[in-house]
Amino acid sequence: MSVFYPSTPPSGKPNLADLRLNYEKGALDEATLPADPFVLFKLWLDDAMAAGVAEPNAMTLATVSVDGQPSSRTVLLKGFDARGFSFFTNYQSRKGRELAVNPKAALTILWKERERQICLRGTVSLLSREESDAYFQSRPYGSQIGAWASEQSECIPDRAWLESRERELMAKHPEGKVPLPPNWGGYMLSPDEMEFWQGRPSRLHDRIHFERRGDGWQHCRLSP
Ligand SMILES: Cc1cc2nc3c(=O)[nH]c(=O)nc-3n(C[C@H](O)[C@H](O)[C@H](O)COP(=O)(O)O)c2cc1C
Numbered sequence: 001m002s003v004f005y006p007s008t009p010p011s012g013k014p015n016l017a018d019l020r021l022n023y024e025k026g027a028l029d030e031a032t033l034p035a036d037p038f039v040l041f042k043l044w045l046d047d048a049m050a051a052g053v054a055e056p057n058a059m060t061l062a063t064v065s066v067d068g069q070p071s072s073r074t075v076l077l078k079g080f081d082a083r084g085f086s087f088f089t090n091y092q093s094r095k096g097r098e099l100a101v102n103p104k105a106a107l108t109i110l111w112k113e114r115e116r117q118i119c120l121r122g123t124v125s126l127l128s129r130e131e132s133d134a135y136f137q138s139r140p141y142g143s144q145i146g147a148w149a150s151e152q153s154e155c156i157p158d159r160a161w162l163e164s165r166e167r168e169l170m171a172k173h174p175e176g177k178v179p180l181p182p183n184w185g186g187y188m189l190s191p192d193e194m195e196f197w198q199g200r201p202s203r204l205h206d207r208i209h210f211e212r213r214g215d216g217w218q219h220c221r222l223s224p
Pocket residue numbers: 055058071072073074075076077087088089090093094095096152153
C-alpha cells in the first residue's frame with residue numbers, strides 16, 4: 001500500500017503507520033474545571049512554560065478564503081486578555097487578505113510534551129494602531145526591519161533581492177525609532193468556542209468544549 005511512507009522503512013525504523021504514543025500524562029476532570037475557559041487557558045499555558053515546552057506560544061491559525069478554501073499556518077501568540085488572543089502579521093499576507101473578507105478563524109495550540117491541545121474558534125478583529133505600535137516598538141531591530149522588508153506572501157525574485165531590500169531599509173530606518181509599517185499590525189481572535197484536549201490511554205481522551213452563552217460560558221464533555 002502506498003499510503004504508508006516509507007513503504008520500506010530503513011532497517012530498525014518503524015513504518016509511519018506503526019508510530020503511536022499512549023497518552024498518560026494527565027487528565028481533565030469536570031470536578032476541578034474552572035467556569036471560565038480563559039482561566040484554564042492560563043493554567044495550561046503556565047504549565048507548558050514551566051515544563052519547558054519549546055515555543056509554547058506557537059499556534060496554528062486557520063483562515064478561509066472568500067471561495068471557501070481554508071489555509072493554515074503557524075503564528076505566535078503575543079498576548080491574551082478577556083477580549084481574546086492576539087498575534088501580529090502583515091495585513092497584505094494571505095491570512096491578512098482572507099481575514100479582511102472573512103473574519104471567522106480558528107487557532108490550534110499543541111503542547112505535545114504535555115499531551116495537550118487547545119482549539120479556538122471565533123472572530124478576528126484588528127488591534128488598534130496604538131496596540132500594534134506598542135508591540136512593534138518592543139521587537140528587536142532586525143525583526144522591525146524584517147517587517148518593513150517583507151511583502152509577506154508575495155512572489156519575489158530571489159534571496160538576494162530580499163537581502164538588498166533589508167539593507168536599503170536599514171539605511172532608511174537606522175536603529176532607534178523604526179516606525180510601524182502601515183501594512184503590519186496585530187489581530188485578536190475573540191473565541192466563541194474553546195476546546196481543551198488532554199490525551200488519555202487507549203485513545204479515550206478527555207475533551208471539554210466551552211461555548212460562549214451571553215456573558216458566560218457553558219461546557220460539555222465531547223466524545224474523543
Ligand atoms: C514557529 C513559527 C512562528 C511564526 N510566527 C509568525 C507570526 O507570529 N506572524 C507571522 O506573520 N508569521 C509567522 N510565521 C510564519 C507563518 O507561518 C507564515 O509563513 C506567514 O505568516 C505567511 O503566511 P500566509 O502566506 O498564509 O499569510 C511563523 C512560522 C513559524 C514556523
